Each structure stands twice: as C-alpha cells, then as structure tokens.
Amino acid sequence: MIAVEHLTKCYGDFMAVDDLSFEIDEGHVYGFLGPNGAGKSTTMNIMTGCLSAMNGCIKIDGYDIFEETDKAKKLIGYLPEQPPLYMTETPVEYLRFVGEAKGLHGAELNEQIGEVIRQTKIESVKNRRISALSKGYKQRVGIAQALLGNPKIIILDEPTVGLDPIQIIEIRALIKELGQTHTVIFSSHILSEVQTICDRILIIAKGKLIAFDEPENLEKRLLAPNEISITTDAAAEEIKRMLAGISHITDISAEEKENGFVEAHLKTDHDDIYEISRAVFLAFSGSGKALFEMALKKANLEDVFIELTESNDAAGKTTERKVAHK
Amino acid sequence: MIAVLKHELRMYFHSLTAYVFGAFLLAFVGIGSMLYNIQAAVSNFEYVLSFGSLVFVVIVPILTMRVIAEERKQKTDQLLYSLPITTTQVIVGKYLALLIVYLIPLCLICLYPLIFSQFGDVYLLTSYGSILAFFIMGAALIALGVFISSLTDNQGFAAGIGIAVILLNYYSVSLSEYISSTAFGSVAAICVIIVALGAVIRHLTKNDTLAYGTGFVLFAVIMVTYWTDATKFEGLLPNIMTKLSLFERFSSFVNGVFDMTAIVYYITVAAFFLFLSVQSLEKRRYN
Numbered sequence: 001m002i003a004v005e006h007l008t009k010c011y012g013d014f015m016a017v018d019d020l021s022f023e024i025d026e027g028h029v030y031g032f033l034g035p036n037g038a039g040k041s042t043t044m045n046i047m048t049g050c051l052s053a054m055n056g057c058i059k060i061d062g063y064d065i066f067e068e069t070d071k072a073k074k075l076i077g078y079l080p081e082q083p084p085l086y087m088t089e090t091p092v093e094y095l096r097f098v099g100e101a102k103g104l105h106g107a108e109l110n111e112q113i114g115e116v117i118r119q120t121k122i123e124s125v126k127n128r129r130i131s132a133l134s135k136g137y138k139q140r141v142g143i144a145q146a147l148l149g150n151p152k153i154i155i156l157d158e159p160t161v162g163l164d165p166i167q168i169i170e171i172r173a174l175i176k177e178l179g180q181t182h183t184v185i186f187s188s189h190i191l192s193e194v195q196t197i198c199d200r201i202l203i204i205a206k207g208k209l210i211a212f213d214e215p216e217n218l219e220k221r222l223l224a225p226n227e228i229s230i231t232t233d234a235a236a237e238e239i240k241r242m243l244a245g246i247s248h249i250t251d252i253s254a255e256e257k258e259n260g261f262v263e264a265h266l267k268t269d270h271d272d273i274y275e276i277s278r279a280v281f282l283a284f285s286g287s288g289k290a291l292f293e294m295a296l297k298k299a300n301l302e303d304v305f306i307e308l309t310e311s312n313d314a315a316g317k318t319t320e321r322k323v324a325h326k
Numbered sequence: 327m328i329a330v331l332k333h334e335l336r337m338y339f340h341s342l343t344a345y346v347f348g349a350f351l352l353a354f355v356g357i358g359s360m361l362y363n364i365q366a367a368v369s370n371f372e373y374v375l376s377f378g379s380l381v382f383v384v385i386v387p388i389l390t391m392r393v394i395a396e397e398r399k400q401k402t403d404q405l406l407y408s409l410p411i412t413t414t415q416v417i418v419g420k421y422l423a424l425l426i427v428y429l430i431p432l433c434l435i436c437l438y439p440l441i442f443s444q445f446g447d448v449y450l451l452t453s454y455g456s457i458l459a460f461f462i463m464g465a466a467l468i469a470l471g472v473f474i475s476s477l478t479d480n481q482g483f484a485a486g487i488g489i490a491v492i493l494l495n496y497y498s499v500s501l502s503e504y505i506s507s508t509a510f511g512s513v514a515a516i517c518v519i520i521v522a523l524g525a526v527i528r529h530l531t532k533n534d535t536l537a538y539g540t541g542f543v544l545f546a547v548i549m550v551t552y553w554t555d556a557t558k559f560e561g562l563l564p565n566i567m568t569k570l571s572l573f574e575r576f577s578s579f580v581n582g583v584f585d586m587t588a589i590v591y592y593i594t595v596a597a598f599f600l601f602l603s604v605q606s607l608e609k610r611r612y613n
Contacts, residue, residue, distance in 0.1 A: 012532075050407040052611045073410040084405035086333075088340045097336075100329030101409045145405070 001026045001183055002047065002153065007056035009042055009207075016042040018207035020056070026152070029179035031198035032187035035309055039207040040187040041081055044157050047185075048078040061152065074102070077151040081158050083142030087131035091122055091141045094130060095148060102149035116144040120174065136167035143174065154178055156186040160193060172197055191305055205309040226273045228266045228280060231257070231293035239264050242287050246279045261292065330411070330419025331426075334393075338427050347389045348431040354381035355435050359442075369448050371439045372456035376580040379460065379573055382467050383496055387488030389427065390471025391481045393420055394607065398479035403610070413607045417472070417600055424468050432461055452582045459579040459588065463572055466592040467492060469599035476606040498571045502564035509559035513552050516563075520544045530609065 002024040009017040017039045024030055034040050045051040047058055049065050049072065058065045063072040086094055092113065099109045117126055120140040125133055130141060139159060146154055159175065160168045175197055178184050188194050194201055195215050203211040203218075211218060232239065236254035239262065243249055248270035255263050268276045273296050284291045338344035358374035397403040406416050439453040474491065475484040494501075505511070520541055528537035551558060568574060572595065575588035 045404070048408045050404050050611065070410045070412075073408065076408070078404075078408040080401065080404040080408075082401045082404075084400070084402040086337065086402060087400070088337060093336060097329055097333040098405070098409065100332065101411050103410065 001061060002185075003059040004043075004047065005057050005059075007043065007046060007058065008054045009039075009046060009051065010054055015207050017046070017053070020204070020207065020209055022202060022209055022212055024183065024185065026183050027179075028183060028199040029175065029197055030183070030185040031194035031201045032185060032204070033189065033191070033194050033201055033305065034187075034204040035189060038205045038309075040204060041157055042207075043204070044078070044155055044185070044187060045080070048076050048155055049073050050078075050080070074149065075152050077146030077149065077154045079139075079142045079146045079154075079156045079159060081161070083138050084145075085130045085138060085141060087129070089130055090128060091117070091126045091130060091133075091144070094141065095144060098145045099148045104149060112148055112150070116147045119147060119177075120144040121170075136163050136170070139163060139167070139171060140174075143171075147178075151182070153183045153185065156184070158187050158189075160188065160190070168193075203305065203308055210308045226268050226270075226276075227297040228268065228273070228277055229263065229293070229295045229297060230266065230280065230291060231261050231263050232284065232289055232291050233261055234284075234287070234289040236262055236264070238287075238289065242283045242289075243280060246276065246283065248276055327411070327415040327419040327422075330406075330416055331423045334420050334423035335426060338423065343389060343392070344427045344430075347385050347427060350381060350385045350388070351378075351428075351431045352434060354378050355438070359438055363438075363442055369442065369446050371442065371448060371453040372580045372582075374438075375456050375460045376577065379463070379576055380496065382464060383489055383492045386464070386467045386471045386492060387474075387485040389424060390468055390475050391485040391488060392475065393424065393472055394476040394603070395478050395481045395484045398610075399481070403607075407611065413604050417604050417607065421469065421472060421600055424472070425465055428464055428468065429461070432457065432464075449582070452579075455584045456579045459576060459584070459592075462589055462592045462596075463576050466572055466595040466599075469596040469603075473599040473603045473606065476603045495571055496573050498567045499574045502567035505564050505567065507561040507564050509552070509556045509562075512559040512562040513548060516548055516559075517545065520548070 004023070005021050007017050007020040008015075020039070020043060032040050032044070042051065046053050047060075047065065049069055052066070058072075060072040060075050063075070065072045086097075089097075095113045095116065096109065099113060104112060117123055120143050122137060122140050122144060125137050130138065133141070143156065143159065146156065156175070160171050163171060172193065175184055175186060179197070179199075186197075198215060201211070201213060201215055201218060202209060230239075234242065236256070239254055240252055243252065243266065248268045249266050250269050251265075251267040253265050257263055266276075266280065270276050277294060277296060281291065281294070355374060355378045358377040359371070362368045362373045362377065363371065394403075397406065406413075436454070436457060439448050439450055439457075442448045443450060470491065471484075471488050474488045475481075478484050478487075505515075523544070524537045524541035527540055528534060531537070572592065575585065575591060578585040578588060
C-alpha cells in the first residue's frame with residue numbers, strides 16, 4: 001500500500017529523517033511512535049506530498065508521490081499536526097472547498113459532505129464559524145476534511161494532542177472505526193493510546209526506524225528481565241534465605257514498609273514467570289511466614305519505548321527487525 | 327483551480343477586505359471625478375484615473391497582504407500542499423479571485439463616463455481605453471502584491487513592503503531625475519544591485535557557489551562592457567527607473583494613446599510575479 005524507501009531529509013545541518021524504509025499493508029491501524037523531534041511529522045509531511053525529500057522514494061499504491069503526485073494524493077487524506085482550518089468559514093463551507101479541490105462535485109459532493117459530517121459527529125456545529133468551535137470539534141472538522149474523497153489511506157498527525165480526556169476517547173473510537181474501512185496511520189507520543197488502537201507500531205527516534213511490530217510482540221521482546229513483587233512479614237534476611245533454593249532468581253531487593261511488612265522485588269531470568277512465582281509461593285507456604293501480596297510485573301510498552309529510543313545501537317537493531325517483520 | 331477561486335471569493339466577501347478595497351477605490355475615483363469632472367468641468371474621465379492611480383499604493387497591499395501570508399500563518403498552506411491540486415492552480419485561482427474583487431468596483435466606475443456623457447461631450451473611447459489600461463495596470467500591481475505576500479507569514483509586513491515597493495514605483499520617474507546619469511554612477515549602482523542579487527540567491531538557495539558564481543559572472547560582464555564602451559552606461563540608471571515605472575506608462579493612455587507596448591509590459595509583469603509566487607510556494611517544500 002505504502003512503500004517508503006531510503007527516505008532522507010535534512011533541515012540545514014539537522015538530519016530529520018535518516019534513511020528511513022518501511023512498508024505498510026492495507027487495512028490496519030498503524031501507530032507512529034517517537035519522542036518529540038524524532039521526525040514523525042516530517043515523515044508524514046513527505047508521505048503526503050507537503051514536503052520534498054532529499055533522497056529516497058515513496059510509493060502510494062504504486063504511484064510515486066514525487067512523480068505521479070495527483071494520483072498519489074487522491075489516495076491519501078491527511079490531517080496535519082495543526083488542523084488546517086479557515087477560521088472565518090463554517091465546517092460545511094470548508095468541507096465544500098476541500099471536496100471541490102479533491103475533484104468532487106454536484107450530488108456526490110453533497111452526499112460525501114453529509115457522510116463525513118455524520119461520521120465525525122459534527123452535525124450540531126456544522127453551520128457555526130470554525131473559530132468559535134472547541135478544540136475537539138476543530139480536530140473533528142480536520143478529520144472530516146481528510147475523509148472527503150474516500151481515500152484509502154488516512155494519515156493523522158497527533159490527532160489527540162490538546163484534547164480533554166472525553167474528547168480523546170471519542171477521537172480514539174473514531175480512529176478505530178476508521179481502521180475498519182481504511183488504512184490509518186497516526187502519530188502520537190502517548191504510548192497507551194498507540195497500544196490500545198494500533199495493530200502495528202512503528203517506533204522512530206532521531207529519524208531512524210528502530211522497531212516495527214505488533215504491540216504484543218514488542219512487549220514480549222523485552223519481557224526477559226521479569227520481576228515479581230511480594231509483600232510479606234518475613235524480614236529481608238529470611239526472604240533471602242527462603243528463596244536461596246530457587247535457582248532462577250537473579251536478584252532480590254527488600255525494603256521495610258512503615259506497617260512492619262517487607263516489600264521485596266525478585267528478578268528472574270526464567271522464561272516462564274509463573275513457574276518462578278509457584279516456587280516462591282511454595283517456599284513461603286512451608287515457612288510459617290505470610291505472603292500478603294504477590295504481583296507479576298511485565299515490561300510494558302513504556303519500557304520498550306525507553307529501552308529502544310535510548311539504546312545506542314539503534315541502527316543495528318533496525319535492520320534486524322525489518323527482516324524479522326518481513 | 328475553480329475550487330480555490332470560489333473559496334477565495336467567499337473568504338473576501340466574508341471578511342471586510344473586499345468591501346474596504348472597493349470602498350477605497352470608489353471613494354478615491356469619486357473624489358477625483360468630483361474635482362475634475364464636476365468642479366473643474368473637464369470632460370476627460372481619464373484624468374480622474376490618472377489621479378486615482380495613487381490609491382493603488384494603499385489598496386493593493388490591503389487586498390493582497392493576506393493572500394498567502396495568512397495561509398502560512400494559520401498553517402492552512404499544508405492543506406493546499408496535500409490536496410491533489412498543483413501550486414500553479416492555487417496561485418492562479420487566488421489571483422483570479424483577486425481580479426474579480428477588483429473588477430466589481432471597476433464595473434461601477436465604468437458607469438461614470440456614461441453618466442457624464444449625459445451632460446456634455448465625453449471622449450468615451452479614451453475614457454474606456456483608460457479604464458481598461460487602469461484595470462490591467464492594477465492587475466500587474468496585484469500580481470506584485472501576491473508575490474510579496476508569498477515571501478512572509480506576517481500580513482503587516484507584507485502590506486508594509488507592498489506599500490513601499492508600489493510607492494517607490496510610483497515616484498521612480500521623479501526620483502530618476504535626481505540620480506546621477508554618468509556612466510560611473512550607473513556602474514556603481516549596478517554593482518550594488520548585483521551584490522543584492524547575490525545575497526538573495528544565497529539566502530534562497532543556501533548555495534554559496536551559485537551565489538558567488540552568478541555575482542562574479544555579472545561583475546565580469548559589466549566590467550568588460552564598461553571598459554570597451556563606457557558610453558553605453560551613460561544615463562542608464564535613470565532610464566531603467568523610468569522604464570520600470572508602471573505608472574509612467576499609464577500616462578500615455580491618459581494622453582489618448584492606447585499603447586500596446588504598455589499593455590504587453592503590464593501583462594508580462596503580472597505573469598512574471600505570478601511565476602515567482604509559484605516558485606516561492608514551491609520552494610517552501612524544499613527548505
């Protein structure tokens with residue numbers, strides 16, 4: 001659907017996108033994840049034809065965005081980071097302009113405007129001036145604009161930034177809904193958001209792709225240093241003595257709480273965390289000490305993200321993972 | 327293109343811009359015809375237009391200041407870039423919308439000679455010839471305004487520069503009389519222009535070789551010509567300043583001559599600045 005090959009873009013001396021390559025298939029929701037200044041917006045701007053690239057090529061359904069610009073652009077609906085709205089117009093007037101510019105007219109145009117207004121739920125404000133709308137509604141008008149012309153691909157640049165929690169939930173639901181009929185790519189720096197909506201995640205940092213996988217796989221990848229937290233009335237020394245027999249526990253750190261209990265964190269290198277927790281439980285059950293709480297801590301996407309974006313050998317991992325994905 | 331045109335027109339009539347522009351133009355031409363045609367009882371409507379052309383200094387920048395600068399500021403230019411329309415279509419659509427806004431008060435002005443002809447002999451041919459020339463000259467100035475607006479994201483700045491440039495153009499003939507007409511003076515001025523041109527090229531392309539290369543080649547050409555035949559440069563600068571003046575050429579229409587070279591000049595100026603505007607928008611993709 002979208003093939004990005006060796007994309008490179010500099011702003012002066014600053015390398016915004018550095019030899020970025022990836023492929024996007026039809027009919028999924030893709031999350032574009034990265035810290036601020038990672039090159040997310042730049043990449044999206046290039047993919048939608050708003051910016052040129054210094055090197056590389058982008059094919060949208062076979063059409064080169066730099067060569068067959070019109071055909072490629074017709075396949076894409078784009079919502080930039082700041083919704084490009086004309087403040088003096090009403091949503092209906094604005095959508096009419098965008099629709100006409102996308103080559104729609106007559107009954108088809110009216111029909112599609114009605115359809116996107118219904119989809120983005122802006123019926124109640126459609127005849128108000130855009131400048132008077134709340135940020136959430138402005139964002140929806142921006143999304144409505146991207147949906148006009150029924151493009152196969154919808155690209156949304158940080159669509160939930162600056163919205164209140166309810167609006168965020170609504171926009172996320174909308175993105176999920178769109179994902180059923182379109183290929184959706186959206187960028188974010190909020191991990192939980194990407195985790196809940198996306199089928200695939202691309203993580204970029206410093207202009208390079210450092211991971212491209214399903215959310216579950218990304219988590220799995222970093223599950224190795226698993227951790228078990230326990231709360232008990234045994235002293236730190238006792239805990240260490242009791243658990244000394246379990247071979248896969250690599251590290252124990254204990255800390256006394258105010259209420260007299262001890263909270264201990266056990267690190268393990270065993271693949272199956274449940275096996276270790278069973279051993280811990282059995283060790284306690286015969287000792288006469290109580291186990292008040294036992295929690296298994298899995299690495300979440302947050303850890304993966306921090307680990308990946310901070311790791312120095314990012315380039316090496318990139319190639320390895322791309323191969324793995326294909 | 328049609329979509330951009332319709333959209334721009336709607337924007338002009340939603341905001342005050344179109345009305346302010348029309349009101350200024352009509353008020354100024356109205357005052358002119360009151361002074362010349364009514365009080366002084368002159369039957370030549372073209373004098374009014376000659377007087378009225380000064381109003382362009384103010385109204386063209388007012389009309390054109392936001393045309394691209396505002397798109398950049400509101401980031402709506404990203405929408406234009408991502409839509410399946412070319413930059414040329416965007417600029418031409420915007421320009422045609424401006425021309426329509428300009429034509430509406432001009433249509434009203436077209437009635438004036440007819441009204442005056444009810445009360446005496448009016449030279450309708452020169453009147454309407456001048457109105458046509460007035461329209462085309464305004465069209466050239468509007469293209470200049472569009473280009474200036476495409477250089478910045480600040481409306482006020484675009485308006486200020488626009489007023490300065492048009493005012494300079496308006497007075498360039500009077501100014502040219504004070505400028506040295508010796509060959510050396512012209513060469514010195516040309517050298518300054520070349521340095522400025524080099525700086526602009528360097529700023530726009532960020533390519534030192536190109537900027538210095540162009541500068542040196544132009545310097546060499548000027549120097550060689552100067553040493554071989556210095557007389558070529560005598561009076562060159564005032565001459566150029568007179569030739570560049572859009573307003574000076576309008577005076578021949580007022581004197582009853584329909585000057586085709588002036589029409590061609592106006593159209594060329596308009597096309598040139600529209601071309602530069604397209605390049606200026608296109609360039610933003612490559613920064």
